[in-house]
Amino acid sequence: MPVDSATEIRDILEYETIAVVGCSSSPGKAAHDVPAYLQKQGYDIHPVNPFADEILGRVAADSLSAVDAAIDIVCIFRPSEEVATIVDEVLERDDVDVVWMQLGIRDDDAAARAEREGRQVVQDRCMKVAHREFGG
Structure with missing residues (x-):
């Protein structure tokens, strides 16, 4: 089941490194x-956007697999139809603990697949709002 409890959200917000798939310039x-906002709160943000060179003062990776750093959380800002493909990339990495789908984004099948592989999943929830509510 996707994460929904305050305790689990608080624990997830303790992670430090976030790859943002669909990060906009x-x-x-x-x-x-x-x-x-998350960067200003001290998170290490790695933007993923094949159409941008730099976002938030960081080099934008073309894909999740192109991010060289270890990643704790993959935060998704792409349409729900693209989540399954992004989860495929997540599952190719050993370092990702959490898949976070932003507000309005969900894919129950992809979420279940990620959970079966030991990842926590948050769906249809804004990370900024959650941080202000539980971690700020």
């Missing part, structure tokens, strides 16, 4: 403003 978009 456009201020005013949630896919930019949420990672910017």
Whole structure:
């Protein structure tokens, strides 16, 4: 079952490194403003966007597999139809503990697959709001 308890959310928010798939270079978009907020809170943000060179002062990776750093959380800002493919990339990595699908994004089948492989999953929840509520 996807994570929903305050205790589990608080524990997830203790992680430090977040790859943001679909991170935007456009201020005013949630896919930019949420990672910017998280970065200001001290999280190590790794933007993933094949159409950008740099976001939030960091080199943007073309794909999740191109992120060289160890990742704790993969935060997804892509349509629900793309989640299964992103989870495929997550499962190719040994370092990802959590798949976090932002508000309005969910894929129950992909979530179940990630959970079977030992990853925690959060669906349809804004990480910024959760941080303000449970971790800020």
